Amino acid sequence: MKKIILSIALLASVSATQAQKYFTRNGHLGFFSKTNMEDIKANNESVTYIVDWTSGEIQISALQTNFKFEKALMQEHYNENYVESTKFPKATFKGKIENVNAINIKKDGTYTANVSGSLEIHGVSKNYTTKATFKVSGGHVVAETKFNVKCADHNIKIEANLKNNISESIEITAKADLTELKK
């Protein structure tokens, strides 16, 4: 009898663990470059976010060709000259919510947490730490953060004649409305 109870408890804990994953395939990633000459921004609304609330692991993946620019020509230059999207089609972030236990996804509220991990752009990975907010409401978790990335850190070269048009430091915004992942 004890074995049966133990097995049921184990099964329950396994399913409870699996239920701790949240995701979206419609997440947002945006970047913004500001110089005296011009502002350049692009948005990608088809970003996959997966968050495991048990381990705190967070995974973000985006396809480079899905960043939309106002001008088609800018988009072409971004894909061909800067991120070389044929060679490096994805941007990924793999990291961890450091104080994941401070976030109660069963209780509505706004929580802040440090997220750290490795961002790979243009085939080059670099570690980042940023503060993120997690707004829990009615079974959804809206995750949001903003941080800066230097082009040179990811081996993205800006031509000398465009140094005044493209900022060396790009502001990245990330936002995702996450719901429970059920198989």
Add this chain to the structure above:
Amino acid sequence: MLKKIVLFLVIGLAVGLAIGLYLYNKPHDTAADIEIFEEISAHDLYAKFSMDQKNALATYLNKNLLVTGNLESFVQDSSGTKWTLSTQSDDLGVVTVTFAEPLNQKPTLNQSVKVQGLCAGFLEGDELLGGEIQLNQAVVAQ
């Protein structure tokens, strides 16, 4: 003679400026503007990416694909229109289709649909979430 040179220079500059302006402001291509590379089902396309992602990317990246599949879900909001096609794969992988222009009519779920879209690539899932092939600048195929 000098007048002719000045005239040629002015015309050359004007043409150069016009070409530059056109290129700077040229619209984004949609799938309707580009020749179809291949007609394929969502199931077969997903199978190709699942089996050999590198080879599938080399074949399909940025290509205009005419894809048939069952409509699993859709999003129609201020950010645009996006359809998710089932691939009937074991890992519940999908093909997501982002339209070049928002669609006015709501589609019927679980029906076979045919779309044209530019292949943006493949995102792996994890043990619970299947992978995803993304098509963008899409149009409903006639």
